[in-house]
Amino acid sequence: xxxxxQLAFPTVGQNTNTERKRxxxxxxxxxxxxxxxxxxxxxxxxxxxxxxxxxxxxxxxGGLVGGIYSIGYEAAAIENLVKxxxxxxxxxxxxxxxxxxxxxxxxxxxxxLSLPISExxxxxxxxxxxxxxxxxxxxxxxxxxxxxxxxxxxxxxFACIATDLETGEEVVLNRGFLPTAMYSSMAIPFAFKxxxxxxxxxxDGGIVNNFPTDVAKQMGADIIIGxxxxxxxxKRGDLKSMSNILGQLIGFFDQDKYIANKNLCDIIIRPDIxxxxxxxxxxxxxxxxxxxxxxxxxxxxxxxxELKSAYHLQRSNHLRNYTxxxxxxxxxxxxNGNYHLADDFMDNTFGLEMPGNYSAEKIKMGxxxxxxxxxxxxxxxxLVNNEEGKTLHLKIEAEKVFTQNIGFKVNTADAAAxxxxxxxxxxxxxxxxxxxxxxxxxxxxxxxxxxxxKTNFPTVGIQLRGKYQNINTYDKGVKLFKxxxxxxxxxxxxxxxxxxxxxFGAGIKEEYFNGNIFSKAIGFQLEQNKIDxxxxxxxxxxxxxxxxxxYFPTKGMSMxxxxxxxxxxxxxxxxxxxxxxKMKNVLPAWGKTSxxxxxxxxxxxxxxxxxxxxxVIGGEPYTQYFDYHLPFVGLxxxxxxxxxxxxxxxxxxxNIYDSQYLTFIANGLLQDSDWLLxxxxxxxxxxxxxxxLKTKLGPLDTTVGYSNVINKPTFSASxxxxx
Numbered sequence: 001x002x003x004x005x006q007l008a009f010p011t012v013g014q015n016t017n018t019e020r021k022r023x024x025x026x027x028x029x030x031x032x033x034x035x036x037x038x039x040x041x042x043x044x045x046x047x048x049x050x051x052x053x054x055x056x057x058x059x060x061x062g063g064l065v066g067g068i069y070s071i072g073y074e075a076a077a078i079e080n081l082v083k084x085x086x087x088x089x090x091x092x093x094x095x096x097x098x099x100x101x102x103x104x105x106x107x108x109x110x111x112x113l114s115l116p117i118s119e120x121x122x123x124x125x126x127x128x129x130x131x132x133x134x135x136x137x138x139x140x141x142x143x144x145x146x147x148x149x150x151x152x153x154x155x156x157x158f159a160c161i162a163t164d165l166e167t168g169e170e171v172v173l174n175r176g177f178l179p180t181a182m183y184s185s186m187a188i189p190f191a192f193k194x195x196x197x198x199x200x201x202x203x204d205g206g207i208v209n210n211f212p213t214d215v216a217k218q219m220g221a222d223i224i225i226g227x228x229x230x231x232x233x234x235k236r237g238d239l240k241s242m243s244n245i246l247g248q249l250i251g252f253f254d255q256d257k258y259i260a261n262k263n264l265c266d267i268i269i270r271p272d273i274x275x276x277x278x279x280x281x282x283x284x285x286x287x288x289x290x291x292x293x294x295x296x297x298x299x300x301x302x303x304x305x306e307l308k309s310a311y312h313l314q315r316s317n318h319l320r321n322y323t324x325x326x327x328x329x330x331x332x333x334x335x336n337g338n339y340h341l342a343d344d345f346m347d348n349t350f351g352l353e354m355p356g357n358y359s360a361e362k363i364k365m366g367x368x369x370x371x372x373x374x375x376x377x378x379x380x381x382x383l384v385n386n387e388e389g390k391t392l393h394l395k396i397e398a399e400k401v402f403t404q405n406i407g408f409k410v411n412t413a414d415a416a417a418x419x420x421x422x423x424x425x426x427x428x429x430x431x432x433x434x435x436x437x438x439x440x441x442x443x444x445x446x447x448x449x450x451x452x453x454k455t456n457f458p459t460v461g462i463q464l465r466g467k468y469q470n471i472n473t474y475d476k477g478v479k480l481f482k483x484x485x486x487x488x489x490x491x492x493x494x495x496x497x498x499x500x501x502x503x504f505g506a507g508i509k510e511e512y513f514n515g516n517i518f519s520k521a522i523g524f525q526l527e528q529n530k531i532d533x534x535x536x537x538x539x540x541x542x543x544x545x546x547x548x549x550x551y552f553p554t555k556g557m558s559m560x561x562x563x564x565x566x567x568x569x570x571x572x573x574x575x576x577x578x579x580x581x582k583m584k585n586v587l588p589a590w591g592k593t594s595x596x597x598x599x600x601x602x603x604x605x606x607x608x609x610x611x612x613x614x615x616v617i618g619g620e621p622y623t624q625y626f627d628y629h630l631p632f633v634g635l636x637x638x639x640x641x642x643x644x645x646x647x648x649x650x651x652x653x654x655n656i657y658d659s660q661y662l663t664f665i666a667n668g669l670l671q672d673s674d675w676l677l678x679x680x681x682x683x684x685x686x687x688x689x690x691x692x693l694k695t696k697l698g699p700l701d702t703t704v705g706y707s708n709v710i711n712k713p714t715f716s717a718s719x720x721x722x723x
Contacts, residue, residue: 022311023222026055028213028265029062031206032229033188033278036061037082037286038271041293042227043075049304050315051225055157057216059205062227063160063185067178068141070151070158071322079290085137087281093132098546098556099365100372102503103433103451107374109550110723111405111421112697118402126193131183134192135380136367138179140360144322147177147382147393155319157219160185161205161212165194170208172215173197177382188278193377209257213264223307226265227293229273230258267303271296327357329389337396339376340427342455349373355389363392370394373453375401375425375432401425408697409720413472413623413637417441419723427454439723443469458496463509465489471625473518474618474636477710481528485515485612491537506540513612518640535610539564547586551699552661552692554594559583566613576609578602580628589652596651596663600630603675604643615641617669620703622722633665634686634707636714642671642682659694665705684709698722 027046029039039062046053058066068078089096097105107114151158151174159174162184173181176198184195184202195202209215213224262268271293276285297304307313332354335346350366352358363381371379377397383390407419421437433451438444445467453459471483491509498504513533540563547556561581568574585597602615617630619637629637630647649667656662665687672681686707693700698721705714 022313024054024220025052025223025225025313026057026213026216026219026221027053027066028211028216028224028226029056029058029066030211030226030228030230031058031060031062031186031204032210032273033061034280034285035229035271035273035276035278035289036065037289038229038273038293038296039065039227040075040079040082041290041295042269042271042297043069043293044079044290045294045297045301046225046304047075047315049301050308050313051304052313052315053156055216055219055221057159057161057212057219058185059161059210059212060186060188062229063205064138064182067138067158067160067182070154070156071142071145071178072155072320073141073323077323081141082286083283087286090133090137091129091281093130093371095133095368095372097549098501099368101374103435104372104374105550107405107421107423110419110721111407112721113406114403115405116402117404117422128190129192130378131187131192131195132371132378132380134186135179135183135378136364138182139380139382140364141324142178142322143324143328143360143383145178145382146384148175149178150175151178151181152219154322159212159215159219161209161215162187162195162197162202163205163207165189165201165203168208170205171200171202172212179380179382209261211258211261213261214257217264223266224264225267225269226262227269227271228262229271267300267307269296269300324360327359327362328383328392329355329357330383330392331355331386331389333392333394335394335396337394337398339396339398340432340454345455346370348456350394367394370396375399375427398427400428407721407723409622409718409723411622411718411720412716413619415442417443417723437723439467443467458494461493461495463489463491463493469625471517471638472636474639477636477712477714479636481518483516483518483528485513485517488512489537501544501546503543503545504541505543508536508538511535511537517612518614518638529611531612533610533612535566535612536569537564537566538569547584552694553586555586555588557583557585566610567608574608576604576606576613578604578609578613578628582630592655594653596649596653596665598647598649598651598667600645600647600649602628602630602645605675607643609643615643615645615671617641617645617647620701620716620718622701622718623716632669632684632686632707633667633688633690633703634705634710634714635684636716643673644675644677645669645671661690661692661694663690663692665690665703688714 056066056070065078100108159172160181162171162173164171173184180195180197184197185205187195187202188204210230211226211228213226216224273289273292276289333350335343349369351369352362352366367379367381375398377399379394379396381392381394383392402424405421405423410416418440419437420440421435424434426432431450431452432454435449437447448464449461451459451461466488469485469487471485473480473483489509489511491507493505493507495503495505513531513535515531516528517531518528541560543560545558547553547558564578566576566578579602581601583599587595589595604615615630616626616638617632618635618639619631621631623637624631625638630645632647647667647669649665651663651665653661653663667686669684670677670681673679684707686705688703688705690701690703698719700719702717
């Protein structure tokens with residue numbers, strides 16, 4: 001083979017002192033999703049052998065690796081990058097819980113399925129993922145390039161391939177904004193939404209040219225080293241997943257071109273990708289595929305050495321003038337797009353004070369806070385030089401988000417329930433957030449919420465609620481009676497985040513109750529009374545939340561303290577002040593073990609309190625019937641408490657395997673008709689063992705509990721998201 005190469009590039013002269021003419025060497029990296037990690041291993045060996053690379057061309061994952069390599073990142077640096085990523089988070093559009101708005105947190109915590117609504121009908125999205133996190137990852141790595149670049153001027157001349165979704169044409173991307181070029185090349189149909197780049201709708205280039213050696217030839221390559229990670233066609237028995245079927249179909253599209261392009265290679269390297277698919281993005285797969293890439297290159301090491309010897313090749317230092325620094329000095333931020341939000345609100349949410357030194361990670365965190373508001377297709381950035389430093393440009397694409405969301409739960413208290421929700425987010429409207437939820441169950445309910453949140457002025461909301469509730473009432477583990485309650489309310493509220501994690505809020509709502517409900521405890525007896533009651537509730541609260549997850553946090557604290565005035569505001573004697581407090585703490589213990597420490601308390605400061613606002617205790621968080629319900633492991637829901645109730649709970653949670661958890665809980669309760677516990681206080685202690693499983697449809701929880709007031713264990717179970 002090298003002999004043929006020498007014929008193509010004859011020596012300039014016959015004497016030995018005359019240098020041979022050095023050919024331009026291109027490396028072509030084929031597409032293949034996660035299998036493309038093998039490209040990194042190949043590049044490591046090419047570097048070790050001192051093979052210079054003048055041109056690099058790639059498709060899909062080959063375009064991603066090639067694009068990053070072309071601007072100065074060495075193979076070892078790329079290896080460290082891909083091993084450090086949380087690929088599950090990177091490939092999804094999700095942002096950390098702490099960076100999402102309260103409404104977005106609630107959507108994530110309640111619904112397992114969301115479908116867009118377009119033109120009054122439910123539709124499927126263009127892709128399962130919008131590429132938000134992937135694109136911003138690229139923006140950070142290519143932050144030194146700016147928005148317009150000629151890829152031929154990179155340290156290694158670069159191009160990648162995409163497919164025009166409207167025409168089916170091959171599109172060679174060799175100029176413009178590198179991050180959108182790389183994303184366009186890897187936007188696998190159905191998995192990622194198409195890229196709208198320079199007026200063309202682009203998807204994965206593997207559909208039309210998965211091994212683009214012809215493009216390398218057009219760019220002036222004399223010798224082509226091709227890295228082919230294309231799989232052989234799967235047999236029927238292996239076509240059991242969507243990713244395998246999709247890969248098989250894409251392989252059919254460019255079959256003829258693939259054969260012709262393979263013949264253009266002077267050296268072909270074929271890593272063994274057996275056992276891996278386009279979706280193998282776990283850490284073990286990354287490690288193995290990189291090693292297999294190294295091995296494949298070492299298998300043809302003699303050819304590489306012969307090539308190097310024939311032309312006295314010597315690899316020059318890898319230029320790093322386009323790799324990202326630790327931070328940029330950013331003097332100002334400019335927002336570009338149709339975001340319909342006040343700039344001061346954007347600045348406050350973005351959260352980076354200007355001027356200042358900021359890393360790509362800090363910029364991404366600010367973008368996550370904006371994206372976490374909801375209502376955006378994509379937000380990404382580029383940097384432009386100015387006299388003092390850099391101007392950060394945020395490219396914002398808002399959208400009228402209109403989604404149908406579906407939640408499901410089944411538990412030992414409520415039986416089965418389905419929650420149907422329609423949410424609209426459109427910042428062009430006065431009320432940018434609108435949500436209506438209908439619970440279909442034996443305890444049906446309806447909730448309608450509107451909020452305006454376009455400026456730094458506190459968020460103002462209106463909420464209408466209705467709920468029919470069956471309530472089992474217990475005493476010492478014995479079911480006394482079943483109550484039924486119809487509840488409606490209409491209210492207005494405001495809230496404002498301050499000091500990062502704190503939220504201050506207040507509101508007033510008019511509530512109506514009708515049905516049979518437990519009365520206050522009279523000695524050891526509870527009675528049912530019929531009620532037909534209008535009640536005014538004026539409240540103010542402060543909350544704090546830095547939990548990294550709602551259902552299975554590994555660290556953090558959430559706290560709410562609420563003060564209410566309950567009753568008839570026109571009659572001071574019928575007003576009852578109430579104070580409610582809850583706090584949950586999660587502290588890392590060792591390994592994947594966590595300490596759980598919770599506090600709950602509620603006090604009614606007037607003996608004339610409305611009986612429907614009586615303190616109720618017992619059960620798990622998913623069996624709470626009221627927003628002032630106090631959970632207690634070892635007691636079924638609902639037990640009626642005294643005017644003042646204090647509960648503490650200590651737990652130790654073990655992550656026993658993957659998504660499975662085992663928690664040991666001990667809790668204690670003090671209650672009295674006097675807040676200082678000076679009259680007839682009672683003590684209840686209990687605890688239990690909880691098994692939990694994290695699933696795509698929500699958590700599965702089973703708890704066996706015991707307390708000193710019940711002579712038999714309690715059992716509670718739930719599956720699905722809580723609502």
